[in-house]
Amino acid sequence: MSKYANGQMSKIADLQMFRPIRKETHQIKFQSLITHLFVIFSIVSSYGCAHLLDFSAAQEWSENYALAKGVQANDPAIIDGNVETVGRSQYIQSSSDTVSSFASESESVITLPEPKPIHRVVIHSANLEGFDLWVMDAQGRWERIKEVKGNKKPIMDVRFNQTVNTAGVRIRVRRTTDDDEMRRKNVQSVRGGYKVFTGKTHALAQIAEVELYGFVPKRDAVDAPSQKAKNDKQLDSLLKF
Numbered sequence: 001m002s003k004y005a006n007g008q009m010s011k012i013a014d015l016q017m018f019r020p021i022r023k024e025t026h027q028i029k030f031q032s033l034i035t036h037l038f039v040i041f042s043i044v045s046s047y048g049c050a051h052l053l054d055f056s057a058a059q060e061w062s063e064n065y066a067l068a069k070g071v072q073a074n075d076p077a078i079i080d081g082n083v084e085t086v087g088r089s090q091y092i093q094s095s096s097d098t099v100s101s102f103a104s105e106s107e108s109v110i111t112l113p114e115p116k117p118i119h120r121v122v123i124h125s126a127n128l129e130g131f132d133l134w135v136m137d138a139q140g141r142w143e144r145i146k147e148v149k150g151n152k153k154p155i156m157d158v159r160f161n162q163t164v165n166t167a168g169v170r171i172r173v174r175r176t177t178d179d180d181e182m183r184r185k186n187v188q189s190v191r192g193g194y195k196v197f198t199g200k201t202h203a204l205a206q207i208a209e210v211e212l213y214g215f216v217p218k219r220d221a222v223d224a225p226s227q228k229a230k231n232d233k234q235l236d237s238l239l240k241f
């Protein structure tokens, strides 16, 4: 074998010896990269969860805005803070026509001296089955934002899809558990398929209390930003890699 040929053999042998080392080095780097990516992913995930926890932990329900000074209702017993005193919804006087008057529905209206960010309405009622919730906009116009049907609970905890800044809440009564009895009493069927109305066809809602709530910053969440700063610092140091 010539010297040149030996040289070639030597180079080939070196390369054969060297290749597995380079492959191993790539494997180590790749594994290291995967490990770091996993660690970063874990930290980012926990950071995201911590962020969500910070958000939920940072807020709580406000005081009951319906009990604030200057709040009024068309029956004061529904906002006196006492579930033992039961108020009633009031009939809407929409027409002087007798038949229409008999069929009129009722409502409970609460007005606040200034707009509040409301997200939750709790209604205590023994007979309220169906109703619409309306809120007043900045121009004093009413907007319907919620419809409830087939309620069976004595305490209804209604949440809005989003917080509404409003100075008025109206409960428009659609159905009570006393409606059927009132119809039997005040509507008579007569010969020829006609009906004779002698009184109201919708009963008033018996409402013990209406509570209005929004979100406010939680008092003991004041120190929460320090944990967030700690998470930020940890994430920054890892991303510098």
Ligand SMILES: [Ca+2]
Residues within 6 Å of the ligand: 077, 078, 079, 080, 081, 082, 083, 084, 085, 086, 087, 207, 208, 209
């Ligand atoms: Ca009451």
